[in-house]
Amino acid sequence: MDDKHMQIGEVAARTELSLRTIRHYEETGLVAPSARSQGGFRLYTEADVARLIVIRRMKPLGFTLDQMRDLLDATDRLDAGDVLDDGERETLLGRVREYEQAATEQVGKLRTQLARAEDFAATLRRRLPGASAERD
Structure with a gap:
């Protein structure tokens, strides 16, 4: 997997989840950003995106x-x-x-x-x- 880091906005676009929803899943311990930028921004990897997609697929079920x-x-x-x-x-x-x-x-x-x-x-x-x- 690629170690490229993405900010939350890109992750939201890729997963079709809102920033608020992603933050909620972080608060509940379902997903955690893989890193933080020097400025404190959440940074995510492809593995984090895949995890969020699993969550997104489970929710409507x-x-x-x-x-x-x-x-x-x-x-x-x-x-x-x-x-x-x-x-x-x-x-x-x-x-x-x-x-x-x-x-x-x-x-x-x-x-x-x-x-x-x-x-x-x-x-x-x-x-x-x-x-x-x-x-x-």
């Missing part, structure tokens, strides 16, 4: 901050390159597996909600004057 922290802890430990005994590695993988299953389940629920919302919008369109079947 209804995961709590504690769950985000737990998953990130598990993936950090798996990715650290430290020697893990088989039991510890399997425990961490089990945690990741549980989050994957929860995410898959939530995606299914969202698909159902989306289909219902699309049906509702189509029903409303059909009620409007000049509505055509082509718009459905």
Whole structure:
């Protein structure tokens, strides 16, 4: 990974998160700037951006901050390159597996909600004057 440092504004643009949201995630311990400039500005790396993107993807699926922290802890430990005994590695993988299953389940629920919302919008369109079947 590139060790290039970015200021918070660039990170916000890349992650599509607000500066306030990024600072909130820092305050709650989900992410920490990798460095600070001499002027005290937060500096982030590609790894920090990747971490924020994981958080951004978990949020609309209804995961709590504690769950985000737990998953990130598990993936950090798996990715650290430290020697893990088989039991510890399997425990961490089990945690990741549980989050994957929860995410898959939530995606299914969202698909159902989306289909219902699309049906509702189509029903409303059909009620409007000049509505055509082509718009459905």
